[in-house]
Amino acid sequence: MASYKLLLLPGDGIGPEVMGEVTRLIDWVNTSGLATIETETDLVGGCAYDAHGESVSDATMKIALEADAVMLGAVGGPKWDGVPYDKRPEAGLLRLRKDLELFANLRPAICYPALADASSLKRELVDGLDIMIVRELTGGVYFGEPKEITDLGNGQKRAVDTQVYETYEIVRIAAVAFELARKRGNLVHSAEKRNVMKTGVLWNEVVTQVHKDRYSDVKLEHILADNCAMQLVRAPKQFDVIVTDNLFGDVLSDEAAMATGSLGMLPSASLGAEDERGRRKALYEPVHGSAPDIAGKGAANPIATIASFAMALRYSFDLGEAADRIEKAIADVLDQGLRTGDIKQDGCKTVGTREMGDAIIASLKSAT
Numbered sequence: 463m464a465s466y467k468l469l470l471l472p473g474d475g476i477g478p479e480v481m482g483e484v485t486r487l488i489d490w491v492n493t494s495g496l497a498t499i500e501t502e503t504d505l506v507g508g509c510a511y512d513a514h515g516e517s518v519s520d521a522t523m524k525i526a527l528e529a530d531a532v533m534l535g536a537v538g539g540p541k542w543d544g545v546p547y548d549k550r551p552e553a554g555l556l557r558l559r560k561d562l563e564l565f566a567n568l569r570p571a572i573c574y575p576a577l578a579d580a581s582s583l584k585r586e587l588v589d590g591l592d593i594m595i596v597r598e599l600t601g602g603v604y605f606g607e608p609k610e611i612t613d614l615g616n617g618q619k620r621a622v623d624t625q626v627y628e629t630y631e632i633v634r635i636a637a638v639a640f641e642l643a644r645k646r647g648n649l650v651h652s653a654e655k656r657n658v659m660k661t662g663v664l665w666n667e668v669v670t671q672v673h674k675d676r677y678s679d680v681k682l683e684h685i686l687a688d689n690c691a692m693q694l695v696r697a698p699k700q701f702d703v704i705v706t707d708n709l710f711g712d713v714l715s716d717e718a719a720m721a722t723g724s725l726g727m728l729p730s731a732s733l734g735a736e737d738e739r740g741r742r743k744a745l746y747e748p749v750h751g752s753a754p755d756i757a758g759k760g761a762a763n764p765i766a767t768i769a770s771f772a773m774a775l776r777y778s779f780d781l782g783e784a785a786d787r788i789e790k791a792i793a794d795v796l797d798q799g800l801r802t803g804d805i806k807q808d809g810c811k812t813v814g815t816r817e818m819g820d821a822i823i824a825s826l827k828s829a830t
């Protein structure tokens with residue numbers, strides 16, 4: 463039986479609460495004999511800063527680099543608002559993404575049938591929605607230099623962030639988007655702002671070239687990112703795959719989440735390049751953050767994290783069928799009318815994190 467090493471980084475706020483449900487799914491994989499997943503649990507984010515003054519330690523990075531995959535809950539919170547910028551909880555997550563070279567962030571926005579009325583958009587706009595946002599994750603304005611605040615000495619300060627992209631970074635993310643589109647609806651929207659940004663001009667040029675050279679069988683549309691944001695709430699089902707830069711991808715994916723009912727529904731996979739054995743470094747995490755407003759109450763929706771674990775099974779552990787089963791169990795539990803507070807609906811039962819996890823595991827086991 464295949465054996466894998468999975469590093470668990472629950473993090474801050476609701477992170478440990480939603481990750482608690484994943485550890486029970488790991489037990490299910492192990493006891494069902496599907497694979498052996500060995501886990502190690504470590505600190506990231508504010509809790510790591512509190513423990514050793516860094517939001518991710520070198521020792522944790524070493525374990526992450528050697529693991530077959532990493533799962534992360536969430537980082538951040540008001541407690542760490544005052545810590546130096548490079549030690550902020552979010553810096554730990556950014557270091558993981560950068561040092562593991564996880565350039566491709568897959569953020570599927572799927573509206574489960576039972577949740578079509580839980581969305582802030584009308585049912586007919588979201589029923590059957592299935593979008594894949596492919597966000598570039600290791601470049602752009604998140605990492606470009608200079609990145610600084612200078613005191614101008616006259617009571618004024620100057621802040622600079624730099625958006626940088628090189629051809630190879632756009633080529634590889636475009637290829638991921640086209641490959642995914644071939645297995646889905648065969649349509650890619652490439653979102654940038656070539657009308658005001660040089661990086662947008664290059665992005666457009668390179669995506670066009672990659673399409674022409676290698677993927678002319680896939681339909682490609684170029685769209686300005688602001689129009690893309692509008693179209694996502696006007697008629698989201700027109701999209702199949704959206705490929706975009708780091709910052710636009712961050713914003714567009716939170717927006718797309720609401721079409722599915724809640725930010726608490728959106729999983730993600732962050733993948734690196736394939737090695738010679740066809741394996742990719744990978745980190746799986748919900749798209750949402752540490753939700754300080756509901757942390758500690760046992761009320762968080764664990765579905766985004768559970769679905770991120772399903773993505774880990776599919777992309778890192780060759781267990782695509784088990785991933786399908788988890789996604790089916792999520793759909794079944796929603797069909798049964800169970801809802802966490804964020805997707806609460808009239809006529810449905812509102813439950814906490816643990817009860818939602820219990821129901822998903824029970825549904826999985828009963829289907830086995």
Ligand code: NAD
Nearest residue numbers: 536537538539725726749750751752753755756762763804
């Ligand atoms: P957030 O995503 O934490 O929360 C936004 C809203 O969505 C809140 O009202 C929250 O209660 C709700 N929400 C989020 N996840 C939910 C879930 N699973 N179930 C139910 N409701 C949920 O965003 P924020 O409040 O802007 O950020 C809080 C902190 O999280 C910040 O420090 C931010 O930097 C960090 N953050 C971390 C990540 C990450 O770890 N990947 C992602 C986004 C934000």
Ligand code: IPM
Nearest residue numbers: 537538552555556712749751
């Ligand atoms: C996300 C988050 C992160 C980002 C933060 C916490 C660094 O918002 O994963 O969407 O901006 O990428």
Ligand code: MN
Nearest residue numbers: 712713716749
């Ligand atoms: Mn975000």
